[in-house]
Amino acid sequence: MRKKISAVIIGLSVACVSVLATGSANSHGYTDSPTSRQVFCAKGTVKNCGEIQYEPQSVEGPKGFPSRGPADGRICAGGNSRFAQLDDPRGGQWPATKLTAGQGYGFRWKLTARHATTDFRYYITKDGYNPAKPLTRADLEPQPFMSVPYGGRVPEATVTHQGAVPTLKTGKHIILAVWTIADTPNAFYACSDVQF
Template structure:
């Protein structure tokens, strides 16, 4: 009888292990300051968002941006086709957070599951950016204007970073925020439309 119970426990354990996704990060998160596209979808401020309206924290894709990571045109969805609505420029009509060039700004992430972290990086679009087209690397200054190293530490559930927005910016731009996970091959991506 003990052998049958032991075999059943081993079989059940093996079955449960196959349900755990391999290689995925345990961490999930999104930016809410400035408000990201996924938050606007989750709040219902933007409609026809697909699955992201229920999972604003799940924009996970390959890490290594800008040399690696999601392909151009899929950056806002982290290369994740489930959330392709985030890459749709909607004619440049996404709601935008008003900011000022050169101002000190507090950037905030909400982490629904925390994870060992390499860093948080913030990129801003350049003069070639057109808000009516999907975001590409050519649209961004590929040197982050703010990098916050974490060296493998686990951040709090709410993370705020003080930084200065680049000077000389005008009009509609976009901030791409990247949370790089330390012990997996993934990062989390968030696009925030801003108006200088």
């Protein structure tokens, strides 16, 4: 009888460890409108991207942005050194989606694995942002220009949030999209270069 109980306990322990080990790996996603840096890499539009070209959905890092989360200069890669090419400003030459300040826009995520969600947040760089330098918190407006709370619900595989692009913006900027997962310590990050 003891051997059966031990076998059950070991089996349950293995199952629990498997669930815990894969908790964050079950959820992945990226923005494709406006086109994110990871999508430009995956499509081959931008070369020399390293591993991100094979897994654009995997830019996962600590949640709690902006008070916590990836370090300054490592935000576009979610703090993940495997995807450091996303933080390289490439002399400000990343392809950019053309936008008009104040226009209505559909911000779209492709979720390759869905997960319970706290919210989606969208930040934009301040006027005077230098696109030739890695992104820092000081470069971003202090508050997101759009927040979409989810209250733990699981989103669809394609999620579009209708909103408005901030007014009075000119030149090149970055829109940082953050998808905060409700039941893991992580969030997903996507930087989209835009031109007003």
